[in-house]
Amino acid sequence: MNELFSASAALASLIALTRWARTVPTRAWGDGTAPTTAASRRAWVVVLATLALQALAATAAAGLAAGLALVVAAWMALGWLLVLAMNQWPAPSLRWGQRLGALGGAGCVLALVGQLLRAWGVA
Structure with a gap:
């Protein structure tokens, strides 16, 4: 089960990577204009939250x-x-980056819920 949670923790990085890539002027996903300050701040919040979620799930698993x-x-x-x-x-x-990232994030949440249930003696 730890391998599944580790894979989920790895895939969760796509949540932040796709959000971050949307805030930079790229030819692939944008029109080449600079992002707004609010969009950049929201992307940083998503990046930091994703890193925290990944770190918690990955350290619980491995x-x-x-x-x-x-x-x-x-x-x-x-x-x-x-x-x-x-x-x-x-x-x-x-x-697909957003879908796989969401799948990884859901796996991380499940891993953390499982750890909490084990710590409380429920599971």
Whole structure:
């Protein structure tokens, strides 16, 4: 089960990566204009919340050092893959990035709920 939660923690980085990519002027997902300050702030809030969710779920699944290493590696690897996909298939990569990110975020929430239930002696 820890492998499933680790994969979910890795996929959750796509939540923030797709949001962050929407706030920079790219040819693939925008018209090339600079984003507004409010959009940039919202993106940073999503990025920080995603990092916190990932770190909590990954450390619950794999321990502190392995969990944090997983989060860093997921951001690097999935960020690189997202940029490659953006350049080839802009619209589908955005849709699938958001879907996979939501799936990973849901897996992280389930992992944390499971940990809480185990800590309370319910499960």
